[in-house]
Amino acid sequence: MQIKNSLYKRTTPYIVVAFLIGLSACVGNQKSKNATETIPQRVDSGWVQLFDGKSLDGWQITNFGTQGTVQVIEGEIVLGMGDGCTGITWNGNFPKTDYEVKLEAKKITGNDFFCGMTFPVKDSFCTLIIGGWGGPVVGLSNIDGSDASDNESHTLKKFDHDTWYAIHLKVSSEKIEAWIDGEQVVDFSTSGKQLSVRSEVSLSKPFGICSWRTTSALRNIHLKE
Numbered sequence: 001m002q003i004k005n006s007l008y009k010r011t012t013p014y015i016v017v018a019f020l021i022g023l024s025a026c027v028g029n030q031k032s033k034n035a036t037e038t039i040p041q042r043v044d045s046g047w048v049q050l051f052d053g054k055s056l057d058g059w060q061i062t063n064f065g066t067q068g069t070v071q072v073i074e075g076e077i078v079l080g081m082g083d084g085c086t087g088i089t090w091n092g093n094f095p096k097t098d099y100e101v102k103l104e105a106k107k108i109t110g111n112d113f114f115c116g117m118t119f120p121v122k123d124s125f126c127t128l129i130i131g132g133w134g135g136p137v138v139g140l141s142n143i144d145g146s147d148a149s150d151n152e153s154h155t156l157k158k159f160d161h162d163t164w165y166a167i168h169l170k171v172s173s174e175k176i177e178a179w180i181d182g183e184q185v186v187d188f189s190t191s192g193k194q195l196s197v198r199s200e201v202s203l204s205k206p207f208g209i210c211s212w213r214t215t216s217a218l219r220n221i222h223l224k225e
Helices: 002-036 199-204
Strands: 048-049 059-063 072-073 076-079 083-091 098-107 115-121 123-133 139-140 167-171 175-180 181-187 208-212 213-225
Touching: 002 115, 002 139, 048 139, 048 175, 072 083, 083 199, 115 167, 115 175, 115 199, 123 175, 139 175, 167 213, 199 208
Parallel strands: none
Antiparallel strands: 048 213, 059 083, 072 076, 076 213, 083 208, 098 167, 098 213, 115 123, 115 208, 123 139, 167 175, 175 181
């Protein structure tokens, strides 16, 4: 009995140490897993990163006059809810046609569009609306003077809060196409159509992203010509 007790006393510290090392490894793995969530996704060759995950380099906060705060937090651009649009506009050169944009966006609070992407189409401009008019509307504003709620690009889709959506825009000389999580939501021929933007987002030209009375977040913004 004394031998057993002596053995127990000698081995117990090693068991405790081993347990603590294992626990530390588990916590470290969890931290590592959480950290990877903010690392920009890898994309195919030819794509250029427009957001470095750390700053607004290359962007300016769009002075809508009614905007909420814009911050970079843990690898995300957070567009705070304002009394109208809150957004960012690209400072650099931007192609007019034959390009693609990929990004991820999520709605945090509010129930209107959490991603309004204004972009060039040759010598005109248009806006891809994600989640407008109370939350479900997807489409292009404007086509022949009609906005996304009332033209042929209009479709409805349910968007949950705190959920990332992968958005892919493609602009060619003949078409505007868009996908959400791989599902095509816009397939629009621009031939013979007049494109424009609503006055509320005109300051987003030539390329900008904004929300409307909604707090949203953006990440992994890339461009391919």
